[in-house]
Amino acid sequence: MGNFHYLPQKRPFIWERKAWGASDPTGYLYPLGTVEQITIHHTVSAAKPPFEEVKSVQRYHMQKEPDPFFDIGYHFLVDRAASIDGRDIYEGRQRQSNGVLSQGAHVAGRNQGNIGVAVLGNYEDEPFSEGQRRVLVDLLAWLCYLYSVPFSEIRAHRDFSPTSCPGRHLYTELDGIRQELVDRLVAREGPPDRTVNIVVNGQPLNLEPQAVLVNGTAVAPVRPLAEAQGAHVRWNASTRTVYLDSNGK
Numbered sequence: 375m376g377n378f379h380y381l382p383q384k385r386p387f388i389w390e391r392k393a394w395g396a397s398d399p400t401g402y403l404y405p406l407g408t409v410e411q412i413t414i415h416h417t418v419s420a421a422k423p424p425f426e427e428v429k430s431v432q433r434y435h436m437q438k439e440p441d442p443f444f445d446i447g448y449h450f451l452v453d454r455a456a457s458i459d460g461r462d463i464y465e466g467r468q469r470q471s472n473g474v475l476s477q478g479a480h481v482a483g484r485n486q487g488n489i490g491v492a493v494l495g496n497y498e499d500e501p502f503s504e505g506q507r508r509v510l511v512d513l514l515a516w517l518c519y520l521y522s523v524p525f526s527e528i529r530a531h532r533d534f535s536p537t538s539c540p541g542r543h544l545y546t547e548l549d550g551i552r553q554e555l556v557d558r559l560v561a562r563e564g565p566p567d568r569t570v571n572i573v574v575n576g577q578p579l580n581l582e583p584q585a586v587l588v589n590g591t592a593v594a595p596v597r598p599l600a601e602a603q604g605a606h607v608r609w610n611a612s613t614r615t616v617y618l619d620s621n622g623k
């Protein structure tokens with residue numbers, strides 16, 4: 375997609391499946407395919423110590439009737455609070471043996487190329503905290519950078535399906551989060567800085583206008599430069615000539 379690139383983003387700390395005691399998938403997981411979007415969810419799970427809560431979400435997905443999932447449906451989960459040493463992201467669905475993401479199960483009919491990020495909790499009822507927002511932005515920044523996902527493709531579950539997911543308190547944060555991602559990932563294009571610093575006998579000169587680089591050559595106003603060297607400067611307008619006399623005349 376697109377002819378854009380983002381500034382590199384650091385991978386946040388992510389608890390691996392074995393850390394939270396994930397069960398193995400019960401069937402074949404397809405590869406995710408080209409990543410086109412990221413969909414945000416809330417889990418509406420009962421609060422438990424973090425590893426246990428992630429495990430309970432997996433159990434719930436794998437015991438769904440009549441169509442149990444082969445594994446937890448989401449790719450990443452974000453904790454309720456900065457609870458374990460500020461490490462609040464969990465790996466969800468098992469990856470392919472070569473490390474690429476597997477197709478998830480989080481938006482009916484729209485799972486191909488769609489990364490599922492779920493926040494533990496119920497944000498229809500509970501406020502979404504500043505700490506959670508910070509963790510979510512770290513995760514999204516890294517994912518957008520890694521997979522070149524346009525900010526407009528950070529979606530909410532309710533954009534696709536008749537559901538309140540990810541809850542109104544989280545849903546209303548998404549525009550601000552997209553803006554924060556723009557600020558973080560997009561390089562500001564300004565005029566390139568071509569100014570040149572001039573130092574005479576160890577003294578930096580404040581030149582007006584400033585010296586600039588033109589095709590590899592430093593170009594500076596003559597008068598302040600010559601006077602800094604102790605030269606007398608005369609200008610003959612009719613012949614357009616600058617006279618530099620170092621004898622002080």
Ligand SMILES: [Zn+2]
Nearest residue numbers: 415416531539
């Ligand atoms: Zn959802």
